[in-house]
Amino acid sequence: MRRDVVVGRFHQEPMVIDAVHAVRSCGLRIADVYSPYPIHRLDEAMAIARSRLPLVALAGGVGGLIAALALELYTSVIDWPLNVGGKPDASLLAFIPIAFELTILGAGLATAAGLLIRSRLAPFGAAPVVDRSATDDTFAVVVHCRDSAIDRRLVEQLLLNYGAMSVESRGLPR
Amino acid sequence: MIAWSAPAADRHAEPPSRRRTRWIDGDPTLRDITDDVMRPLTSRPGAAWWAAFAVAASALAIGAASVTYEVTTGIGTWGLNKTVGWAFDITNFVFWVGIGHAGTLISAILLLLRQQWRTAISRSAEAMTIFAVMCAAMFPLIHMGRPWLAFWVLPYPNSRGPLWVNFRSPLLWDVFAINTYLTISLVFWYVGMIPDFATLRDRAQSPLRRFAYSMLSLGWDGSARTWSRYETASTLLAGLATPLVISVHTIVSMDFATSVLPGWHATIFPPYFVAGAVFSGFAMVLTLLIIVRRVMRLERYITLRHLDAMAKIMLLTGSIVGLAYATEFYNAWYGHNVYERAVFLNRVTGPYAWGFWIMVGCNACAPQLLWIRRLRRNVPILFALSIAVNVGMWFERFIIIVTSLHRSFLPSTWTMYRPSMIEVGTLIGSFGLFFTCFLLFVRLLPMIAMWEVKALAGHRDEATR
């Protein structure tokens, strides 16, 4: 296996941020950062693009709304108009609650689905185990580097300077 | 060029705006948090848990027996009659739906409001929501004369054609509202647990657990990109759950508000019911957490300040509910409607007045004690109050339903309602179901959102660095 990444393990959030800044300022590419909880400032530090999930949610919501109104109007106006309490066939006011509920349902399910699909989350999905403790108390910064020994050593040194508990060079698991 | 020197501290100085009050006692490391939260899952259950589980399970058994008898014999096994068509059944339904609402409120609304203190309790509150909604959903099912035909309330294409459902009926609104609510709550709850499942997966000893958790954790790896997307998703879900939770109890209140019955036909019901739901929900959360933090030794994460905050919300919603009671009576008096007046007079002085006064005492009066800070941080008092509010809110629904029904328009139809043992058994059973589920939850799932608490702790490091 080609040894093309350096993994630095940190135990404190702030050092991670600094390390990431430093690494990127050296023009090195950050493969990824694995952390037990979300670190907000990592987004700009790693320049992660804003998620487009809101659009997915919107689409789901609109879909739910249309489906609800279509169902209500088709069943009670077109397919089976009945005199119910003398009310009009299209009692739109009475149709609002269900339309609203289905809107929410559509949006919610779309959001969840979007998240899972986009992040490739699925039962037994193999987690690239950089470090088991990354889901516990360790922040693992993974840095790409050219395949030349000197750079690798420089990167390891850099991470150590920025407070890494340990560094290790290895190939990313496929 | 590359900076060789270690970074200077000042670069990490917190902007004052990001300083937070401390919602964790002591100074646990991230690993401590993992250990603390996972302790109940790894250690063997203690005597207290077994005792509680035995009680809950036998209550559930009583409920199962009652429901079986009722479904096989007929609704006649209840105390209902030609005039009072609903009583315990729908009372319990509304009661449990109400309980559920606090969970969503804590996890969703407080998330939007960036209330840090929710982190420690949100998980168990959401669990409570789901179990409560399960209990609630049971009642519309078993209250039907022919529950085996319950699927007829769903609009599915069929060969009896055209044969659809009545979208004008509040009961149908309920069907959609409750199912949506249950679904979204489950999704929200599960998504929130994925990172913790991953933690469990990575620390699991037994292969069985590893198998289970790796299935549940969906291959979560804690990558920054995933986290980023994940947070967007949870904010979205929170944003959706918030209007949902309000709409659900609004619709439940419309079961009554849209009827013609004096005592039900009231425009203030939606806000009145939502406030009541939050009120009763927080009471139930308090009841549970006060026990759990003790038994599970989690005082460190569920602090007095948490209890205090919840107490404040109870005070607010309780006062709203009290105001709603007053408004109802004002309307009845000011409205000059003979039927409306009779119903409310009957509530205060009639055969069920005792229930009315329990309701007023527990819901409107008792919570006013919480103006006093000392009481808000006095655990026994809070516990007693939370129980009182649970009782009071159950009676509120009972009074609204029964006193409006048993003496309505035509005096010739006036009757009295007396619950049968079967109904009482069913109520006990619903509590059995609820607590059985909750007790299993605290043993099988991390009852505190580890990653959220760790985030707090992490920021805390930062803040105190």
Next chain:
Amino acid sequence: MAEPLTFWRERPEADTSRRDFLTRIGFTLAASALAGCSRGPVQQAIPFLNKPEEITPGVASWYATTCGGCSSACALLAKTRDGRPIKIEGNAESRLFGGGTCAAGQATVLSLYDPDRARGPVWRGNATTWEAIDKEIQPRLTAAAERRVVLLSGTITSPSTRALIAEWSSRFPHFSHIVYDAVSFSGLREATRRVFGVAAVPHFRFDEANTIVGLDADFLGTWLSPVEFTRQYAGRRRRALDQDRVRHHHFEAGVSLTGSNADRRILMPPSAHGATALALLRQIAARAGVAIDGLALDATVDNNAIAVAADDLWRDRGHSLVVSGSNEPSVQVIVHAINGVLGNVGTTVDLDAPSLQKQGDDAAVAALVDDMERGDVHALLVYGANPVYDYREASRFVRAMESVALTVSFADRVDETAAHCHAVCPDHHFLEAWGDAEPVAGSFSLAQPTIAPLFDTRAVQDSLLVWLGRAPGFYGYIRETWRRDRFPRQTRYQSFDEFWDHSLHDGVFETRPAPVAPSRSPERLALPTDAWRAAASEIERGSRDAANRSSTEYELHLYETVALGDGRHANNPWLQELPDPVSKITWGNFVAVSAAAAGRLGVESGDVLRVSSGDRVVELPAFVQPGQSSDTVSIARGYGRERAGRVGTGVGANAVRFAAARVVTLAKTGRQQALAATQTHHSVEGRPIVRTLTRDQLRQHDAAVEAPLATLYPPREGGQHHWAMAVDLNACTGCSACVTACQAENNVPVVGADEVRRGREMHWIRVDRYYGGTDAQLTTAVQPMMCQHCENAPCETVCPVLATVHSSDGINQQVYNRCVGTRYCENNCPYKVRRFNWFQYAGNERFDYTLTDPLERMVLNPDVVVRARGVMEKCSLCVQRIQTEKLAARREDRPLADGRIQTACGQSCPADAIVFGDLNDPNSRVAKLRAGRRHYTVLEELGTRPNVGYLMRVVDDEREQTPHTETRL
């Protein structure tokens, strides 16, 4: 769920096999064919392989007959489906009864299928055959030689049967026929004999009376001929609407149906009955200028009220009527005198064509018991009577029977009397038998079989013929008597067969003897006769005895209930569950006490009281009855049957034991027994639900009729028809015949006392009853309440599965098989008229009343499904009847005439208070009524726009007649 025709299911213990069923099918041919020709053998079975002309499966055939439910002998039509009678309706051809019936009449069809009926002849406790039992009985009768053979019967209105009995008298020198009425009018007959010389019950004409004064005579509920009287009474009120006024003063101790309808109800303890009559006579006589000498005014009576009544009577003299329910000849003599002085004899008191509905002779019965004890009676035949249950000295009667060599009962079951008889020769049910009746002289009706005898029974008349040594065949006998006595009295038909066919088809043949004329000149009647003086002094003595009563004692007032009457229908579940029109209590009798007495005794409704008089004791729950005379307790007779059957045995307690007693003592037992009441709140709470109108208001024709309420909804286009109903509260007396009629028509289940206590009775129509005023001046209002079929129905909106929706012709429809039973509709119904199937009532041993026993299931109406557990049900406006008539009209290609469709309730109503019709037809009766000044809909401010409306009751004086002006009770 629809299982209307399963009654022929083979069941080992059931007596109705498919073969029997076919037998009956076949018989229906026979029955209808018989109308014309001589009677064919009944037993022949004609399967549908060769279908009889007269029967189409699924189409009802109707047979005119005469009610055997009581001695009023109303003319009926029996509706049969596929060979089994399923519904009783009044025969509109009858001049006396119109189309009305009473609740008991409606229920007789269920008694036909009563599983507790005797299945065949019984000799000394063992089932036997008719041949065998005839061999036993006949020689014994003829061997009677020197000793008496007595036929003890209830009133027999059948002229042919009376003719047959006359033959017996001539055949057996020592034979005698004694008539015994459990509720006797012997006193009235005797009084009529003393005053007018003939022992008869006059035929009363309430329709001719502008002022009516009733002395404890429940003529709208149970007295003599309630259906006929209700019809007359309501008709008179209707005629009087906005012109002249009709006044009804009622003096009574307990609250009767009649008293609750009176304009003025005055409390009168039984002991004051005679004195009241006397005081009334005095007042009338004073106005007539007739001197009544030597009698001081009696202080125990309400002289003011009597004076008011006297004024009204005198104003309407000649067209007023005083009736008394007393069985004391002396009292009835005074009442005759009053009517005489008022000149009512010949107008409202008809003696030329007297009533034959009560022929009992108490003196003869008493004498018979003595003779029996002395052993002078050799054979006793009991027919249509149950003295061991209801004779005032029952135990003595039983002992007396022991010294009779041969006792034979013709009862339809082994009842209390039959149990003490050597032989039981069960009679047919009247729907299985030929017969005729003459309820009022000159008014005849016929009865024909509508089904082959279900059991091995034999008509009484056939038994009598056989024992006379003649061939059975009462059918021929009737034809002969009619050929001999009736045929000559008409000129319309030349041949007897023609006459017979038409009479049988119409069911009635009515002649009028002579034009109405008083049989005594008013002058002579106006003078005090010796008869009055004797009666007066008798009464004076009586009331003096009544005066001395200890403080712990209460006067006893025995009465009949509308449902159970004298108790012969005790085994009929429909009647047991019929809410009493006054107390609204079902399943049992009770001790009605005044609030004052209840306070004194420290009891409330439901506390069990020990009622005792001498060694006779019964225990019954108390019921605090508003308007009850303070020192009088009322107890219904007809309950406490010991051998009625599985439904009626042991329901309530037998109060007839006290018939001899004047006063009883009450003691609290401390036990509780909840009353099975269908209405527990008695005040209308000042709500404008039952509305009234004074005559003055009614006269103001310009009075504005409320404009229809505004609605937000766009109008929906209606269908070809718009069905609607108008209920006339001015005519309705609350008799509750509609309740049982609806129950029979719509297969409404009976649920039993416990379920009624839980508030779960299933009746689709109920009669709400509200009290107002005070005990002394009780005001009552009744209101039949069924589904109002709202145009904007709250129930429809809330049903999640569209199980209740609105038809294009204005009916609120309930779709049973779609209903999932959320009961939301019930909750949202402002009228609370919806009924839920709390249990599986059909085919459930726990509810073994009408829907479980395969025999009783034969009464089910195949046009109406039997509802299953867990579904909601309610009034359908008899949609099956609507459909039948619509189809008939279409088939015959004619417009659907107004009045062709009658709902079951409307058809049965003797007061004609319920009118059904099509609002799209502006000339329909209902359309006209709805347009009228008196029309209103209940709770119209809710905007439900009901299609069932009400016509306000018209009153003379708001204060004295409308409950919701006073809500003290």
